[in-house]
Amino acid sequence: MTPLLSVKDLQVTFVTPDRTIHAVNGVSFDVKRGETLGILGESGSGKSVTLRSILKLHPAHRTRWSGSIALEGDEVLTMEGRALANLRGRRVSMIFQEPATAFDPVFTIGQQITESVRRHTGKSEAEAMKRAKDLLEMVRIPSPAQRLAAYPHEMSGGMRQRAMIALALSCDPSLLLADEPTTALDATVQIQVLLLIRELQRELDLGVIFVTHDIGVAVEVSDRVGVMYAGKLVELAGVEQMADAPRHPYSRGLLASTVHDGMRGQRLEAIPGAPPDLGEVPAACSFAPRCKSVEPRCLAAPPPLKPVDDSHFVRCVVAA
Amino acid sequence: MLLYALRRLLYLVPVAFGVSLLVFALVHLAPGDAISAIVPPDAPQEVVDKLRTYYGFDKPLPVQYFRWMLVTLGGDFGTSIGTGRPVFEEVGGAFLNTIVLAIAACIVAFSLAVVLGTAAAYARSRAVDRIVTSIALIGVSVPHFWLAIVLVIVFSVELGWLPPMGLGPENVAGWRLDLDHLRYMILPTVALSMIPLGVMTRTVRSTVKEILNMEFVTALQAKGMNDGRILLHVLKNAAPTCLAVMGLQAGNLIGGSILIETVFSWPGTGFLLNSAIFRRDLPVLQGATLVLAFFFMMLNLTVDVIQTMVDPRIKRG
Numbered sequence: 001m002t003p004l005l006s007v008k009d010l011q012v013t014f015v016t017p018d019r020t021i022h023a024v025n026g027v028s029f030d031v032k033r034g035e036t037l038g039i040l041g042e043s044g045s046g047k048s049v050t051l052r053s054i055l056k057l058h059p060a061h062r063t064r065w066s067g068s069i070a071l072e073g074d075e076v077l078t079m080e081g082r083a084l085a086n087l088r089g090r091r092v093s094m095i096f097q098e099p100a101t102a103f104d105p106v107f108t109i110g111q112q113i114t115e116s117v118r119r120h121t122g123k124s125e126a127e128a129m130k131r132a133k134d135l136l137e138m139v140r141i142p143s144p145a146q147r148l149a150a151y152p153h154e155m156s157g158g159m160r161q162r163a164m165i166a167l168a169l170s171c172d173p174s175l176l177l178a179d180e181p182t183t184a185l186d187a188t189v190q191i192q193v194l195l196l197i198r199e200l201q202r203e204l205d206l207g208v209i210f211v212t213h214d215i216g217v218a219v220e221v222s223d224r225v226g227v228m229y230a231g232k233l234v235e236l237a238g239v240e241q242m243a244d245a246p247r248h249p250y251s252r253g254l255l256a257s258t259v260h261d262g263m264r265g266q267r268l269e270a271i272p273g274a275p276p277d278l279g280e281v282p283a284a285c286s287f288a289p290r291c292k293s294v295e296p297r298c299l300a301a302p303p304p305l306k307p308v309d310d311s312h313f314v315r316c317v318v319a320a
Numbered sequence: 321m322l323l324y325a326l327r328r329l330l331y332l333v334p335v336a337f338g339v340s341l342l343v344f345a346l347v348h349l350a351p352g353d354a355i356s357a358i359v360p361p362d363a364p365q366e367v368v369d370k371l372r373t374y375y376g377f378d379k380p381l382p383v384q385y386f387r388w389m390l391v392t393l394g395g396d397f398g399t400s401i402g403t404g405r406p407v408f409e410e411v412g413g414a415f416l417n418t419i420v421l422a423i424a425a426c427i428v429a430f431s432l433a434v435v436l437g438t439a440a441a442y443a444r445s446r447a448v449d450r451i452v453t454s455i456a457l458i459g460v461s462v463p464h465f466w467l468a469i470v471l472v473i474v475f476s477v478e479l480g481w482l483p484p485m486g487l488g489p490e491n492v493a494g495w496r497l498d499l500d501h502l503r504y505m506i507l508p509t510v511a512l513s514m515i516p517l518g519v520m521t522r523t524v525r526s527t528v529k530e531i532l533n534m535e536f537v538t539a540l541q542a543k544g545m546n547d548g549r550i551l552l553h554v555l556k557n558a559a560p561t562c563l564a565v566m567g568l569q570a571g572n573l574i575g576g577s578i579l580i581e582t583v584f585s586w587p588g589t590g591f592l593l594n595s596a597i598f599r600r601d602l603p604v605l606q607g608a609t610l611v612l613a614f615f616f617m618m619l620n621l622t623v624d625v626i627q628t629m630v631d632p633r634i635k636r637g
């Protein structure tokens with residue numbers, strides 16, 4: 001069976017007049033229908049760039065893509081224009097970190113949901129309005145009919161993120177991309193929104209990629225977890241394996257001693273040292289300068305992602 | 321919304337009163353005397369006194385003000401000391417001529433500015449952006465009366481395509497909407513639209529550019545909106561800022577440009593004010609200033625109301 005999404009050796013490079021940034025350097029993973037893949041990693045590790053590549057959202061004139069992103073067998077990276085627009089928001093949709101800035105401030109929530117519905121389903125204005133109201137109900141926004149007429153600034157942060165989820169689900173996508181969807185929210189609201197996403201994901205049998213800084217959140221929502229470092233996945237495993245027995249020295253630093261109850265809110269900044277410069281393609285293990293287990297062979301070539309067992313992969317010559 | 325507009329209109333009443341007081345004070349505090357400007361220097365004192373009584377200049381200032389207010393409210397702006405014609409006719413005619421030109425210049429400048437500024441903001445090639453930015457810079461920095469003269473030399477004197485001056489063919493006072501009169505408007509409109517074109521192009525470009533970098537634009541792309549639909553979102557977001565600057569620019573044009581109206585012998589407000597100042601024609605000066613001030617207030621009100629309609633974040637308090 002083909003997976004819902006299959007990313008193979010994805011490389012993303014930004015070329016600007018003054019410099020080149022190798023943001024993603026060979027990322028491969030699959031997502032099945034009904035599965036949540038959590039992606040963890042510190043700031044600048046390429047999580048958002050990977051996620052946005054699935055919708056080809058980067059500025060076309062200065063982004064170089066290579067590798068393959070296949071959605072139900074259709075190659076995304078070669079899509080352009082109308083074909084790409086038909087994919088966006090219809091088969092794959094995205095929830096942004098900051099609902100306050102991801103909604104257009106001068107259009108109502110209702111207008112912004114209905115324009116999406118009408119664009120992809122060809123429904124009439126009235127039908128689209130009806131759909132928008134049902135969606136707000138589905139994400140449990142009280143008095144949805146009134147809320148349709150509200151502007152984004154008239155809602156609370158949690159309410160806006162619910163509306164963002166409603167918008168994302170408005171055209172029955174099969175894959176939902178969530179880029180730190182709860183980071184901007186208060187702790188209690190955070191939990192509610194997480195529970196909502198998980199519940200809707202099960203109900204609608206969605207594939208979800210959930211990017212986060214937050215170990216506790218990743219463990220709570222994910223079926224599998226990938227850890228990114230310097231534009232590569234350094235480890236990919238089922239959530240229990242990742243929580244109980246991480247293999248990569250970087251994942252260990254992040255997780256091994258810390259994943260217990262009440263870890264939500266813990267940020268990934270415990271490992272000394274800084275991530276490498278992305279200006280060049282790495283010629284060795286990118287983590288070597290910060291790694292306690294570094295050996296000469298780590299520096300000979302970039303280590304490949306090797307299986308530990310059939311569902312656990314690690315990019316480390318020592319740990320594999 | 322209508323209620324909001326009406327309430328704002330009501331607030332204008334005390335402002336209008338203040339403005340009229342200010343206009344009166346400014347005109348009367350300025351040195352010089354209207355009567356001495358129209359009578360010959362050797363005129364006998366009785367004649368001067370008689371004229372002064374006739375025009376009411378012998379009364380104390382507060383009395384003069386209230387008399388002026390009352391008759392003005394009744395629609396009577398008095399008679400021009402310079403021409404003896406009713407001020408209302410003089411000011412009204414000149415004002416209409418200026419407004420016609422101002423509207424034409426606004427239409428030209430604003431529509432061009434929106435197109436050029438948006439194109440520059442969207443442009444990925446630096447060449448397009450540079451060209452537009454240069455146009456904007458030329459617009460604001462070339463002296464427009466100089467440009468007016470150049471236009472006259474090139475298009476009227478050398479090429480003979482367009483009339484160099486005046487309002488219309490028969491040199492009658494009133495402006496009319498027909499092809500002949502429009503031909504006379506072309507050169508002054510071009511000259512007058514330069515500054516607002518430059519200012520607005522810059523404003524539109526920087527506003528649109530800023531909005532294009534906002535996350536909601538990415539979010540619109542992420543939900544599959546086409547470029548036209550995204551442009552609509554961007555322009556609606558840019559509208560409040562651009563409208564505010566447009567209001568200011570339109571206000572400047574309504575004041576009438578003395579220089580442009582002089583170069584083209586266009587009998588507008590700038591022209592009228594200029595001659596009224598030289599003749600110390602107080603009734604005309606007062607009347608024209610009052611009408612202008614009133615128009616500025618209405619313009620501001622209109623801009624405010626439109627802004628409130630476009631941007632839901634502005635409170636209708």
Ligand SMILES: Nc1ncnc2c1ncn2[C@@H]1O[C@H](COP(=O)(O)OP(=O)(O)OP(=O)(O)O)[C@@H](O)[C@H]1O
Binds near residue numbers: 048049213
């Ligand atoms: N459009 C772009 N043009 C140039 N460089 C970019 C662009 N987008 C991202 N980058 C760079 O790519 C690198 C990876 O960024 P990315 O946003 O994926 O990090 P992240 O893992 O999501 O971090 P965070 O947790 O802070 O969101 C960063 O160095 C960033 O500066």
Ligand code: SF4
Binds near residue numbers: 250295
């Ligand atoms: S390959 Fe070597 S340097 Fe890299 S993480 Fe593994 S042990 Fe550390």
Ligand SMILES: [Mg+2]
Binds near residue numbers: 047048049179
């Ligand atoms: Mg990010």
